Amino acid sequence: MRIDVFTIFPSLVDGFCSESVLGRARTEHLLDLRVHDIRTHTADAHRTVDDSPFGGGAGMVMRPEPIFASVRAAQPPRPLLLLSPGGKRFDQSAANESFEDLLLEAPQYTRPAEFEGHGVPEVLRSGDHERIRRWRLAQSLHRTLVARPDLIERRGGLSDAEKRLLEEFPAQP
Numbered sequence: 001m002r003i004d005v006f007t008i009f010p011s012l013v014d015g016f017c018s019e020s021v022l023g024r025a026r027t028e029h030l031l032d033l034r035v036h037d038i039r040t041h042t043a044d045a046h047r048t049v050d051d052s053p054f055g056g057g058a059g060m061v062m063r064p065e066p067i068f069a070s071v072r073a074a075q076p077p078r079p080l081l082l083l084s085p086g087g088k089r090f091d092q093s094a095a096n097e098s099f100e101d102l103l104l105e106a107p108q109y110t111r112p113a114e115f116e117g118h119g120v121p122e123v124l125r126s127g128d129h130e131r132i133r134r135w136r137l138a139q140s141l142h143r144t145l146v147a148r149p150d151l152i153e154r155r156g157g158l159s160d161a162e163k164r165l166l167e168e169f170p171a172q173p
Contacts, residue, residue, distance in 0.1 A: 002032040004076040006067065008049055010037040034074065038062075041069035051110040055124035055132040061110035068116075086147045102151040106139035107172050121172060137162075138169035146171075 007013050014035045018026065025031035039047040043065065050060040071080065086104045109120040123135045141162055144151050152158065158166075 002077060004034045004036060004074050006036045006038055006070050008038050010035045036070050036074050038066045038070045041066040041073065054109045054120045061108040063110055064115045086143055102155045103140040104143040104148060106136040134165060135169050138165040139172055141166055142171035
């Protein structure tokens with residue numbers, strides 16, 4: 001079995017995967033685990049892999065260019081899996097999951113404003129922080145309704161104000 005891991009911490013991942021069951025599987029050639037450093041596919045001297053999000057807010061967002069370049073260079077077998085809180089639930093993991101207000105995170109975008117035909121929503125480039133806040137809440141609601149309706153149920157359903165937000169801001173692909 002071949003597994004390709006794309007990370008900005010290759011020595012950390014490789015060290016972890018060299019221990020225990022994974023390490024034994026690698027030693028016995030049952031597992032072909034390849035760790036790829038996303039930073040090797042950056043285009044600047046600082047090896048930048050992230051940037052601030054459009055629309056402001058805390059944290060940083062991974063840039064698409066080095067990720068796509070890393071995956072293309074490795075040509076991993078398909079399927080290609082991206083782990084995120086919006087994905088299929090791992091029922092064997094912790095019994096309780098916690099998301100802010102029991103909602104999945106809204107989509108995040110960073111520079112460039114357009115990448116391979118995919119653009120940043122205009123609202124995030126508008127500078128209207130209240131509209132951006134409302135858009136993010138609407139997108140969180142849309143994503144949670146699709147991927148994790150159980151979280152909406154735990155919140156007691158949607159309020160009238162949230163239903164209006166869903167109508168005002170359509171779901172982003």
